[in-house]
Amino acid sequence: MRRFAALYRELDRSTATLDKRAALVRYFRAAPPRDAAWALHLLAGGKVAGARKKIATTRELREWIAQASALPDWLVDDSYDQVGDLAETLALLLDDPVTPGEDIALADWIEARLLPVANQEVEVRREVVLQAWRGLAFDERLVFNKLLTGALRVGVSQRLVQQALAEMSGIDIARIAQRMLGAWTPTPEFLEQLLSPQELPTDRQQPYPFFLATPLEAVLRAGVVDGTSSADDTSDDDTAPALANDPDAVARALGPIDDWLLEWKWDGIRLQLIRRDGEVALWSRGEERLDGRFPEIEAGASRLARDCVLDGELLAWREGDAGPMPFTALQTRIQRRKPGPKTLADTPVRMQAYDLLELDGEDWRERPQHERRAALDAVLAASPDCGITLSPLVDARDWTHAAALRGDARERGVEGLMLKRASAPYQSGRKRGDWWKWKIDPLTIDAVLLYAQSGHGRRSTLYTDYTFGLWDGDTLVPVAKAYSGLDDKEILQLDRWIRAHTLERFGPVRSVQPHHVFELGFEAVNRSSRHKSGIAVRFPRILRWRHDKPMAEADRLETLKALAR
The missing domain is CATH 2.40.50.140 (Nucleic acid-binding proteins)
Incomplete structure (x- = not known):
């Protein structure tokens, strides 16, 4: 626990991304595999316990700290209001032990002490927590409390953790990101497979990391696009409306419109459709498998003439309508694992495919955008009854014409335009330079x-x-x-x-x-x-x-x- 607490302290105090990454590399190189696996799980946004495994509620933690510190409830609540973070409040309200307890491994704290008491009687859970509070110094006590509250927030993105693992292991970050998609268990075996230089059978079951577009205002503020990328850029700012409405500013930033493919920006669920060896899987951008929830899409994928991996948008869309239904219509489908006939009839869905990531087992992501699009067109044209449609290109003579088309986007039920460089590869994460979203004014x-x-x-x-x-x-x-x-x-x-x-x-x-x-x-x-x-x-x-x-x-x-x- 002390090693992980030291890492947490270093990450929390650092504001430089390179320093944070270096700290992560040092930790993963030195930590035992069991601890490293749990650290990866926690830093990537995972929690020790969830809705089905209760170790302590926030109210229980407040009550227990009041008892342990001999403070009145009102003072605990006021302290929490002032500090703003429950884990830090709990750590501050107790003194450090005169003699710190033994240094128990992070994995042992979780696997041998916390998880075994989940959902047990309150007295059992309280005693485990109180014993930890009595024996841990402040830094370890703070991290322990973070495990209880599930709020590890320390200014580290999953992408940064993946960058550290890639630097440490020499494995391509795209492969690491792909292996971390979906549900996985924090074990030494998973960590070993994650960092394996060999292609694993499970690699074929995973989706590719999604390529995310950047708001066009980001490049308009800079006034130039040079094709470079910023891996940690996650801005989604909708400011600078004057620049966004100025076709000349867009032209100066992006260059000739002939260098770009323009598409509508759909307001649906980002979807990756995988058909490999005749089997079909649907993955959302949120790394959740959607199998069974959209049977019409799975049935259509099974009718494709070739194995492939498609990227696109899932939309609620009635046959014969000129545009999609509002996004709220999709919400009636998202939570239904096995939709009934009425739901299927009331809210039919379709996939608007706009990229081809793999064809007949071959990774196409490094090929240019225009080549992937042409192959996608051919794949869908060869299977006209599959029910998966090609997202249409928007034909614009110049940026002034494109701006006028963007102005009509809301009436079409879309959010604006997507601008994709015709020569661009399919990357992972949000990287500037090749994919921009030119959204309509709010x-x-x-x-x-x-x-x-x-x-x-x-x-x-x-x-x-x-x-x-x-x-x-x-x-x-x-x-x-x-x-x-x-x-x-x-x-x-x-x-x-x-x-x-x-x-x-x-x-x-x-x-x-x-x-x-x-x-x-x-x-x-x-x-x-x-x-x-x-x-x-x-x-x-x-x-x-x-x-x-x-x-x-x-x-x-x-x-x-x-x-x-």
């Missing part, structure tokens, strides 16, 4: 701040998560939650105002005096019976603080409903 409303909640991480002591409402008659009805869009100065100003104008508290949430108006942006509006307002907005965020607008002039609910699909 829909907007002016809404009133109603509730606020503290944020996480460095903003855990500030109120940064907000709920906004619109007028419905004489009543303000909540319609959206947002936590991004304000700068640090505005957040501090609003935080002070929230504290001074709180009306009620509901646990961590405060209701505030209705007064301030904010312009919100969002991608789409859909009818929803699950929301009090009857409306659900997609990807809401704050565009600006409307100091110029009184609360009475905020938008009305019927205005938002009129935008719903």
